[in-house]
Amino acid sequence: MTRRQTFSIVVVAVVALTTGFLVAGQVKAQLLIPSNQVARYQALVRSVQDLEATNADARAKIAALRAQIDALETEAAGRSAATQALRNQVSDLRAHAGLTAMHGPGIEVRLANGVPGPDTGGQTGYLVNYQDVQDVVNLLFAQGAEGISVNGRRITPLTAYSGSAGQVIIDQGPPLSSPIKVTAVGDRNRMAAAIDDSSALPDIRARQVQFELHLTFVGSPDLSLPSYDSSLRIPHVSAS
Amino acid sequence: MSARPRLAPRRRTSGRAVSVWLIALLVALVATIQIRSEAEVERSLVGIDTTSLAFLIDDLHRANDSLLAESVDLAQRKATLESGGSGAADQVLSDEAKHLRAVEGLVPVHGPGVVIVIDAAGLKALDLQDALNNLAAGGAEAMAVNDRRVVAGVPIEQTGSGVAIDGVSIATPWTITTIGDATRIAEVADVMTQQLRADRRVRQASYRVEADVSIQAVISERPFVYAVGS
Numbered sequence: 032m033t034r035r036q037t038f039s040i041v042v043v044a045v046v047a048l049t050t051g052f053l054v055a056g057q058v059k060a061q062l063l064i065p066s067n068q069v070a071r072y073q074a075l076v077r078s079v080q081d082l083e084a085t086n087a088d089a090r091a092k093i094a095a096l097r098a099q100i101d102a103l104e105t106e107a108a109g110r111s112a113a114t115q116a117l118r119n120q121v122s123d124l125r126a127h128a129g130l131t132a133m134h135g136p137g138i139e140v141r142l143a144n145g146v147p148g149p150d151t152g153g154q155t156g157y158l159v160n161y162q163d164v165q166d167v168v169n170l171l172f173a174q175g176a177e178g179i180s181v182n183g184r185r186i187t188p189l190t191a192y193s194g195s196a197g198q199v200i201i202d203q204g205p206p207l208s209s210p211i212k213v214t215a216v217g218d219r220n221r222m223a224a225a226i227d228d229s230s231a232l233p234d235i236r237a238r239q240v241q242f243e244l245h246l247t248f249v250g251s252p253d254l255s256l257p258s259y260d261s262s263l264r265i266p267h268v269s270a271s
Numbered sequence: 272m273s274a275r276p277r278l279a280p281r282r283r284t285s286g287r288a289v290s291v292w293l294i295a296l297l298v299a300l301v302a303t304i305q306i307r308s309e310a311e312v313e314r315s316l317v318g319i320d321t322t323s324l325a326f327l328i329d330d331l332h333r334a335n336d337s338l339l340a341e342s343v344d345l346a347q348r349k350a351t352l353e354s355g356g357s358g359a360a361d362q363v364l365s366d367e368a369k370h371l372r373a374v375e376g377l378v379p380v381h382g383p384g385v386v387i388v389i390d391a392a393g394l395k396a397l398d399l400q401d402a403l404n405n406l407a408a409g410g411a412e413a414m415a416v417n418d419r420r421v422v423a424g425v426p427i428e429q430t431g432s433g434v435a436i437d438g439v440s441i442a443t444p445w446t447i448t449t450i451g452d453a454t455r456i457a458e459v460a461d462v463m464t465q466q467l468r469a470d471r472r473v474r475q476a477s478y479r480v481e482a483d484v485s486i487q488a489v490i491s492e493r494p495f496v497y498a499v500g501s
């Protein structure tokens with residue numbers, strides 16, 4: 032290949048590349064408004080991701096501090112019978128507050144999004160929402176559940192649920208989304224019968240028919256629940 | 272000797288054709304990558320709207336503040352345990368026992384809060400559960416309904432005679448007593464009572480903020496039968 036041929040190929044390549052970038056730039060320019068929206072979304076999504084990372088770090092720190100405190104208390108309890116008696120009381124209270132991991136027989140309930148109907152413009156009934164989780168948890172507690180976790184997040188006496196379409200926020204945790212797994216330790220047969228009862232959870236049952244929302248459960252002889260790793264502060268409450 | 276002059280231009284032509292094809296492919300590749308990268312970003316955000324994201328950011332900020340406060344409390348408790356002897360441990364354990372009894376509804380409590388009164392016919396257990404959850408999510412730290420203490424886990428069920436809390440029927444009107452951040456709870460109560468007043472089943476729904484609300488009702492702790500500590 033002569034120098035002239037090489038030069039001509041390079042020139043053609045440069046011109047073609049420039050044309051490619053110009054074409055792509057033009058297409059992007061036509062998408063200017065969506066691109067700006069995308070940039071705004073991206074900024075918000077990045078904020079959420081940063082806050083979720085901070086949230087995970089904070090919860091890990093809380094779990095570590097609780098473990099360290101427990102070790103220090105165990106050490107102190109070894110030196111005094113009175114301290115040991117106090118520690119036993121607190122251990123029982125912690126267990127009922129969800130602050131200690133537990134295991135036992137129980138059931139796992141799985142909730143998953145259905146499919147949007149053809150004429151449901153804007154409706155979100157096919158998505159699992161926080162009320163669904165709240166209803167399942169309440170039903171299980173009413174049937175004798177002694178401890179419950181949702182996607183590995185322990186339910187406590189102070190637990191509250193919130194969220195928007197398809198997102199479930201429990202206490203101070205980051206949002207959860209479908210599939211949701213509710214794990215309950217307690218009387219397995221009683222809880223299973225309650226979930227299986229067609230008159231229970233009427234809203235979820237209706238959406239099972241309309242949107243094919245998924246509600247399934249399975250019993251197990253031994254399920255594990257993690258300890259609660261968030262805040263149980265009640266700064267406005269004083270004991271009488 | 273005559274073949275060479277005939278073959279040379281053909282080789283040149285095919286060489287140029289390959290170059291042009293390569294360049295064309297490159298152009299197409301660059302343009303496709305640029306356009307697809309835009310489309311990818313848009314596709315990944317389907318279903319998320321800015322309002323939901325804004326609410327989520329607000330919730331996460333509040334949650335992280337709360338987690339930070341808990342970390343500070345725990346670090347202080349740990350420092351007390353590290354610095355003191357069994358006396359310090361006894362104090363830390365007594366304080367925690369007192370705190371957890373209040374969390375679990377085992378002792379009477381008081382503090383600032385909001386009292387909501389709902390007089391209605393036909394409201395269901397699910398309505399009461401939703402109302403209590405909204406108040407808890409809105410800052411209520413202790414609650415009672417008609418002098419029945421309620422925490423998450425206390426069964427609220429629909430019975431033949433109406434709504435029952437922990438097996439005891441509660442008659443209307445429902446008086447929901449809450450203790451917590453009164454400003455935040457009042458905002459929730461305001462929206463809630465407005466919505467309730469629009470419900471044909473509701474005769475009256477109102478709320479009042481109080482500087483010191485007292486909840487005397489307590490829950491009896493049930494021992495675990497099935498659960499074992501890990």
